Amino acid sequence: MPIQIKRHLIILAILIAAFVVFQQLMIPESFGELGHYRANSLEDNELFDIHYAGQESCYECHEDISDLKEMDLHYDLSCETCHGPGTDHNLSPDSVELFIxxxxxxxxxxxxxxxxxxxxxxxxxxxxxxxxxxxxxxxxxxxxxxxxxxxxxxxxxx
Amino acid sequence: MENHYDHLQEMLTRVDGFIYPNEIELHWGILVVVYPYVTGLVAGAFILASLERVFNVKVLKPTYHIALLTALAFLLTATLPLVSHLSQPGRAFQIMVTPNPNSAMAIFGFVYLWYLMVVLLLEIWFDYRRDIVIWSREKKGLLKWVYKIMTIGIFDLSPKSIEWDKKIGYFITVVGIPSAFLLHGYVGFIFGSVKANPWWSSVLMPVIFLFSAMVSGIALVMLVYMIVSFIRRVKIDMKVLDTIAKYLFYILIIDFSLEALDQIHRIYEAEESFEIISLLVSGKLSITLGLIQLFLGTLIPLFALGLFQLYKPANRIRKWVYFIVGFLVLIGIFFMRWNVVIGGQLFSKSFYGFTSFKLQLIGSEGLWMAILWMVVPVLILAFLLWLLPPWKRVPE
Structure with a gap:
């Protein structure tokens, strides 16, 4: 075998070995536990602030509006479709007003x-x-x- | 919240008809246009180089090394438009670190690596090995060490060893041709396999991408050859230019026929998406597709190159026409990528409406960024031509 090929095979082997080491170091923790992604990313996503409260939480206080809405064509529109995200208002209804x-x-x-x-x-x-x-x-x-x-x-x- | 609605209302002024909310703003901008364009230039330049080596078109010898170095210069930057589009460079390594065999896009990293490391770098190395060894002995200072490192410690210049270089180089070129086809066919496949998008989803897409890549790569090498000759103040070999132009003409005919076939097929099939696509072609894409890609980038070059197959005017005129044709072809193919990438996102998948694309000038997705990724490979090419000048190779 000519020396060119030998030398390149050695370099290739070194590159592959370096890649494998690099790969082992770089694979994120919890990768692959649940699928082809980082399982921890679910926890990361849980940490995001919640903006939308969901219309059930609106109805807890605004029952009159819920009754009115149920009677007419906008019955299937969620409150936050028009009024925007309502979690802040839900937590402190007096100080945070929603967009009207x-x-x-x-x-x-x-x-x-x-x-x-x-x-x-x-x-x-x-x-x-x-x-x-x-x-x-x-x-x-x-x-x-x-x-x-x-x-x-x-x-x-x- | 008001800001959000203001933004939405501003965006909605760009919308015609009905469109789904996630289609209003384009996700893939000009950088995703530059990426298949640059990759195509690489594949095309390499295939031109292989014409000389494997198919024994001896006339093309003066362009062989230029073509290889052009391919390398553009390949080195091919993924950078994508990396800046992602705006998180680390992700580029993630696709290698955690390879996903089910994703065509994710595996592209390995296709790219194969082509760069196993095909292009090796071929250039085996081709230049003899010269690198000689230069490492002749040059002085830092350059001497650069060449020494490039020899990877092999200084053997015996006839037997040189013979091996040629054999291995030939073998790599033979492997390189299907690899070049794979590289760019793959780019076409990524678009062609998006079945939700009727403008992209076509089994012809990889083949069309491949042939348009060959067209653009050949045109680029032709221009580089002309410009390098001009800068070096040497006479351009008209036989070389005529031969490159002949191949450009042939491949352009195939490319044009394939694209025409694709469109005729769409028109005759007239699937439910046909109406929106015909509105797209006659409306939003009329300038970039009809005028630039078809008329300036295909028909005029076809006519000029076709004419020269029958009638050859004076060298001076031919030179200028080849220069203009090469330039037009490069612009035409750029807009072919544009029409695919941008065009495919302009219409709603409900088939009931359109959005518009507004190109930003600055910013990570802007025009200047795109120009940067087109200029960097040219600078790299200039450096490679200085480091490994094909015209200063030591005659055997």
């Missing part, structure tokens, strides 16, 4: 006319034509959108 959307464009995220959106699934309007000078909440109660109101929403508690 009050903007035509916000409702438009789902209800603006969009030919690609299924009309049967989501009711859609032309934002520029449908009472353009009024906020949606002026007529619609966002918790029960088909319960149309004929008084100023400021006077009503919702």
């Amino acid at each position: 959307p009050d903007d035509r464009n916000f409702c438009g995220l789902c209800h603006a006319k969009n030919t690609a959106r299924n009309e049967d699934a989501v009711f859609q309007i032309e934002l520029k034509e449908h009472n353009p000078d009024k906020n949606c909440t002026y007529c619609h109660n966002p918790h029960a959108p088909w319960e149309l109101r004929n008084q100023d929403p400021q006077e009503e508690n919702f």
